[in-house]
Amino acid sequence: MSTTPSCPQCTMDESYLQGAHYVCNVCGHEWPAEAAEAEETVRDANGNILSSGDSVVLIKDLKVKGSSTTLKVGTKLKNIRVVGGGDHAVEHGGYMLKQEFLRKA
Secondary structure (H helix, E strand, C coil): CCCCCCCCCCCCCCEEEECCEEEECCCCCEEEHHHHHHCCCEECCCCCEECCCCCEEECCCEECCCCCCEECCCCEECCCEECCCCCCCEEECCEEECHHHEEEC
């Protein structure tokens, strides 16, 4: 039995393969099949696997490069996007974050 990936938009496991795209039965979101297969495993500071749509908490104050803004420790980030590859594997609201500064909520 082959397993289909969870929907990156609503995180439900109700998806199916249609041609070269996966389609979610719940929300109707479509995404390329090769993007789902290429996604690598990203783990937080405690070793928990992170996936798109998860909520995480910052475990360290993070200065935003090129700005005077600081993201404070304990800030909860909802609905993250795992982009994989490189040092900054998680994206949220235009910020690229390193997974070692995150804890799954």
